[in-house]
Amino acid sequence: MPRTSARQQILQALRAKQLDLQYARYFELVKLAMEGLEDSDDSSNDSDSDQMSTLSESSLNESIFSFATSTDATEILIYSCPFIEFSNTVQALADEVEKSRVLFARPKSSCAPQLHLLEEWALDQPDKFRRKLCIDPPVFVEIVNKIINHPIFHNNSQNPQLPVPVQLAIFLNSTGHYGNAAMTEDIADWAGVSIGMVYNCHRRVMVAILQHHDDVIHFDPLDYNDQNERERAKDWVEECTCPEWRGGFLSVDGTPFNLFQKPGWHGEGFYDCKSNYSLSAQVIIMPHNLHIIDYVIGVPGSWIWADSAYGARPWCVVPFKRPAAGGLTGNQKMFNYHLSDQIRSILLLSGPQI
Numbered sequence: 001m002p003r004t005s006a007r008q009q010i011l012q013a014l015r016a017k018q019l020d021l022q023y024a025r026y027f028e029l030v031k032l033a034m035e036g037l038e039d040s041d042d043s044s045n046d047s048d049s050d051q052m053s054t055l056s057e058s059s060l061n062e063s064i065f066s067f068a069t070s071t072d073a074t075e076i077l078i079y080s081c082p083f084i085e086f087s088n089t090v091q092a093l094a095d096e097v098e099k100s101r102v103l104f105a106r107p108k109s110s111c112a113p114q115l116h117l118l119e120e121w122a123l124d125q126p127d128k129f130r131r132k133l134c135i136d137p138p139v140f141v142e143i144v145n146k147i148i149n150h151p152i153f154h155n156n157s158q159n160p161q162l163p164v165p166v167q168l169a170i171f172l173n174s175t176g177h178y179g180n181a182a183m184t185e186d187i188a189d190w191a192g193v194s195i196g197m198v199y200n201c202h203r204r205v206m207v208a209i210l211q212h213h214d215d216v217i218h219f220d221p222l223d224y225n226d227q228n229e230r231e232r233a234k235d236w237v238e239e240c241t242c243p244e245w246r247g248g249f250l251s252v253d254g255t256p257f258n259l260f261q262k263p264g265w266h267g268e269g270f271y272d273c274k275s276n277y278s279l280s281a282q283v284i285i286m287p288h289n290l291h292i293i294d295y296v297i298g299v300p301g302s303w304i305w306a307d308s309a310y311g312a313r314p315w316c317v318v319p320f321k322r323p324a325a326g327g328l329t330g331n332q333k334m335f336n337y338h339l340s341d342q343i344r345s346i347l348l349l350s351g352p353q354i
Contacts, residue, residue, distance in 0.1 A: 006103055014094040025083045113192025118169060134176035144168055147208035170198060171205040219293035236288035254282040
């Protein structure tokens with residue numbers, strides 16, 4: 001049986017009250033008409049004593065109509081004013097229920113914003129600032145200066161937007177956490193804003209940051225500045241490792257984004273070292289300054305040597321994975337040992353510095 005909504009229940013109750021009011025008004029008119037007929041019978045000496053007993057229903061209705069349209073009906077109209085006013089009130093209430101989008105307003109949740117703590121942490125406890133927004137205070141200030149003049153933060157509305165530093169703080173707090181710590185409701189309570197405002201801050205900040213994408217993430221081998229950065233990276237690699245590895249001036253690492261279930265197409269290629277099916281986000285950096293020059297999102301693996309987080313392909317050499325039943329052979333274990341040793345040597349270029 002379909003459930004009756006609260007709006008329908010209220011409208012049904014109002015219609016029932018309107019019908020009850022019409023019945024009450026009709027019975028009151030009948031009562032007044034009967035009293036008028038009795039007065040008329042008493043004043044007439046020639047009327048029959050049993051005239052009222054033989055009065056038919058049709059003659060009673062005619063009597064009510066003639067009584068209501070007579071000159072003495074002013075008393076009835078005056079008496080009916082409360083009925084009319086009450087009927088209009090019920091009808092107005094029904095119209096309000098039909099056009100209202102929200103019948104029962106939710107109580108405003110009590111929340112104490114904690115944004116003001118960021119200012120104190122930026123001055124006295126930068127580690128707490130970094131733990132909450134995942135960047136240092138000077139970097140935060142530089143990002144604000146880069147995006148504050150973007151037109152998306154300006155409008156002609158009478159309700160001004162939140163300050164750009166506040167919107168950026170909400171965005172960084174949300175994107176810098178995952179799981180229960182990144183719930184929109186918790187972010188809204190932390191910032192003292194609504195859930196819709198959290199989504200608006202995400203959208204505006206992303207639009208403003210993406211405008212600087214090509215200016216920040218780039219590497220042109222023919223550009224003079226990029227060539228100098230490449231030489232600095234090679235010098236750093238030679239100093240930290242050995243001269244033979246000087247040619248490796250880039251490092252790569254990634255992080256998985258777990259999927260709900262195994263993809264239908266090439267699902268085994270998304271199987272990672274933690275026994276999950278996931279998408280991989282790869283970041284290419286210069287090891288001496290951690291400058292990001294490129295990234296790939298959504299590709300499980302695309303390197304010649306890789307760990308077990310990558311899928312086995314003709315162009316991608318990965319360790320053997322332990323099957324669901326049984327174990328690896330001796331040759332497979334030996335292969336994994338040497339491959340892992342090679343991968344660890346490559347990661348030494350950037351691992352201690354990240």
